[in-house]
Amino acid sequence: MPEIRTLSEGVFEIIKDKKQLATRNLDPGRTVYGEKLIPVEGVEYRAWDPRRSKLGAMVLKKFDIPLKSSSKVLYLGAASGTTVSHVSDLVSEGAVYAVEFSARSMRDLIGLAARRKNIHPILADAGKPDSYAHLVEPVDVIFQDVAQPNQAEIAARNAARFLKKDGYLMLAIKARSIDTVANPKQVFKEEVKKLEQAFEPEFEILTARDLAPYHEDHLGVLAKLKNKTHLE
Amino acid sequence: MKLNAWFGILEIGEDGKVLSADLLSKDVRELAQRSLTLRESRQDPPPAGFDLRAAALGCGFIEFPAEYDSLLHEVALEAVKIQVSASLTPDQRIIQAVEALDDINETANSLSERLSEWYGGYFPESGLGGEALAFFVAKYGSRENVGPDNPLYAKALDSMGANLEAEDEALLRGFAESVCSLYERRRQIETYIESSMERIAPNLNLVAGPMLGARLISIAGSLEKLALFPSSTIQVIGASKALFKHLRSRAPSPKHGVIFSHPLINTAPWWLRGKIARALAAKLSLAARLDLYSGKKDPALAEKLEEKVRQIRASNSRPPQKKPESGAKPGAKKKRRK
Ligand SMILES: C[S@@+](CC[C@H](N)C(=O)[O-])C[C@H]1O[C@@H](n2cnc3c(N)ncnc32)[C@H](O)[C@@H]1O
Numbered sequence: 001m002p003e004i005r006t007l008s009e010g011v012f013e014i015i016k017d018k019k020q021l022a023t024r025n026l027d028p029g030r031t032v033y034g035e036k037l038i039p040v041e042g043v044e045y046r047a048w049d050p051r052r053s054k055l056g057a058m059v060l061k062k063f064d065i066p067l068k069s070s071s072k073v074l075y076l077g078a079a080s081g082t083t084v085s086h087v088s089d090l091v092s093e094g095a096v097y098a099v100e101f102s103a104r105s106m107r108d109l110i111g112l113a114a115r116r117k118n119i120h121p122i123l124a125d126a127g128k129p130d131s132y133a134h135l136v137e138p139v140d141v142i143f144q145d146v147a148q149p150n151q152a153e154i155a156a157r158n159a160a161r162f163l164k165k166d167g168y169l170m171l172a173i174k175a176r177s178i179d180t181v182a183n184p185k186q187v188f189k190e191e192v193k194k195l196e197q198a199f200e201p202e203f204e205i206l207t208a209r210d211l212a213p214y215h216e217d218h219l220g221v222l223a224k225l226k227n228k229t230h231l232e
Numbered sequence: 233m234k235l236n237a238w239f240g241i242l243e244i245g246e247d248g249k250v251l252s253a254d255l256l257s258k259d260v261r262e263l264a265q266r267s268l269t270l271r272e273s274r275q276d277p278p279p280a281g282f283d284l285r286a287a288a289l290g291c292g293f294i295e296f297p298a299e300y301d302s303l304l305h306e307v308a309l310e311a312v313k314i315q316v317s318a319s320l321t322p323d324q325r326i327i328q329a330v331e332a333l334d335d336i337n338e339t340a341n342s343l344s345e346r347l348s349e350w351y352g353g354y355f356p357e358s359g360l361g362g363e364a365l366a367f368f369v370a371k372y373g374s375r376e377n378v379g380p381d382n383p384l385y386a387k388a389l390d391s392m393g394a395n396l397e398a399e400d401e402a403l404l405r406g407f408a409e410s411v412c413s414l415y416e417r418r419r420q421i422e423t424y425i426e427s428s429m430e431r432i433a434p435n436l437n438l439v440a441g442p443m444l445g446a447r448l449i450s451i452a453g454s455l456e457k458l459a460l461f462p463s464s465t466i467q468v469i470g471a472s473k474a475l476f477k478h479l480r481s482r483a484p485s486p487k488h489g490v491i492f493s494h495p496l497i498n499t500a501p502w503w504l505r506g507k508i509a510r511a512l513a514a515k516l517s518l519a520a521r522l523d524l525y526s527g528k529k530d531p532a533l534a535e536k537l538e539e540k541v542r543q544i545r546a547s548n549s550r551p552p553q554k555k556p557e558s559g560a561k562p563g564a565k566k567k568r569r570k
Contacts, residue, residue, distance in 0.1 A: 095301055103315065103316050103319035106315070106316050109312075110309065110312055110313060110316065113305075113308075113309055113312075114309060117301065117305050118301065118305075119305070120304055120305055120308040120309075121308055121309060121312045122308060122311075122312070123311075123312045123315045123316070124271060128274070130277045131270075131271045131272075133274075133277035133278050134236050134237050134238045134267065134270045134271075134277060134278065134284075135238050135267060135284075135304070135308065136284070137283060137284045137285045138281055138282075138283055161280045161281070162280075164281075
């Protein structure tokens with residue numbers, strides 16, 4: 001019998017021959033991107049490939065994952081839903097607002113969302129949160145993976161509108177999308193600084209780690225809103 | 233203060249409490265249409281931190297919390313379906329056609345090579361290749377079927393090729409027919425691109441020609457993106473690998489984007505190509521913007537470009553004395569002088 005360890009709420013490590021990250025499948029019998037289904041004692045798990053998912057890599061890099069079964073999540077840069085599917089598994093009683101601006105990716109995401117009631121797909125530019133403000137409620141977590149040069153600003157704009165006071169921002173920063181030639185370490189430093197002070201609201205960085213070897217030249221960031229009560 | 237929520241129009245007080253609500257009916261299609269309108273207009277969005285779920289429950293739009301999720305889910309899904317089906321615009325269809333054309337070319341070339349290698353064992357003297365060979369094999373099969381009125385008759389008679397037996401002949405003929413139909417499909421796609429380009433991008437079509445124009449749209453991603461590119465970018469579109477190398481390693485900046493297949497450039501002497509490319513890129517950029525914003529064809533565009541090229545040619549009729557453009561690859565200099 002494989003052994004199952006809980007890494008954080010809804011995130012498991014199944015130990016058989018080797019270790020395998022997994023979530024509990026909310027849509028039993030179905031795989032989303034060719035991942036393995038692993039039944040253990042009547043429960044079906046889905047293997048979570050950290051090389052295909054930055055959130056998965058963040059789990060293995062020992063980030064505290066602030067997702068609970070009841071969490072509301074705003075997911076920016078949903079693409080065809082590889083990671084969104086695992087977030088959907090995690091927040092089984094909550095909701096994922098999945099924003100993506102490529103119609104082609106949305107075509108695939110629709111197939112996923114149609115089968116999972118907690119995914120609310122939105123085809124819009126994450127840089128214009130006003131355009132989906134009529135749809136999105138305040139959220140516990142913003143997860144962002146848009147691979148855009150202005151990602152810090154996008155994060156701030158969305159956090160200003162949708163992030164609860166005690167909510168968390170999780171961000172994957174791709175060095176090459178900011179600057180194709182500069183040294184990634186330098187790019188990361190500058191991006192973190194932008195998150196801390198370039199826009200309103202400002203963030204307090206809780207964890208920032210390179211996502212190698214799962215993703216080259218990517219930085220994972222966990223942050224919350226800077227506590228400014230002393231100013232008020 | 234008035235605000236637009238996906239389920240209705242709300243009036244809220246200073247404290248954020250809902251004063252009154254104009255609720256919509258729970259018709260998924262209508263709610264989705266309205267959501268799309270709001271997405272565009274961004275009119276009166278709820279203030280930051282506004283709790284839509286609590287408001288929907290508070291005003292009685294929904295009866296129990298889970299209904300909020302199920303209805304919102306359906307509305308969001310319906311809205312994105314409408315958007316996705318509207319996203320297959322005419323320029324996107326052209327892009328699909330251009331990409332299919334590239335795939336067909338690649339396949340037709342590799343199958344033609346296979347046929348040439350294969351049939352070469354039976355009639356190596358034919359001197360045919362590509363579509364001509366495919367047509368020949370599909371029609372005659374064995375060289376013994378070539379009649380005296382065919383120009384290849386004599387060669388077929390004393391060919392050193394092996395004897396083609398019935399079973400192999402059937403195989404080769406079938407294969408050749410497939411190759412022929414690929415070439416036919418290629419022409420069909422080209423015709424489609426030509427007529428579509430004239431309809432959706434007449435100015436680009438005029439300046440670039442249908443194939444180059446379509447390719448520019450394809451590489452840019454859409455007509456709109458192409459129109460928004462600065463002309464310096466249009467000049468190097470399609471040279472992205474070289475461009476990347478240039479940025480990373482100070483390699484010479486690329487001058488050879490896809491626009492170098494344009495007759496005004498590829499027939500020009502080497503020392504004029506950079507200059508003409510710049511002039512052409514500027515006109516292409518203008519043409520794409522005209523197509524995007526007005527859609528009306530401006531015949532003067534082509535004349536102005538030709539006039540500009542005449543000027544360039546007239547004032548630079550001799551090659552410069554010193555070495556050619558710094559962008560030339562080492563070792564490529566001699567070739568380019570030809
Ligand atoms: C690296 S992919 C995300 C992969 C995804 N997070 C996963 O792990 O499955 C980045 C995505 O962000 C989308 N994107 C980029 N800029 C965006 C924007 N401004 N608004 C919405 N989506 C955007 C891209 O279309 C692309 O699909």
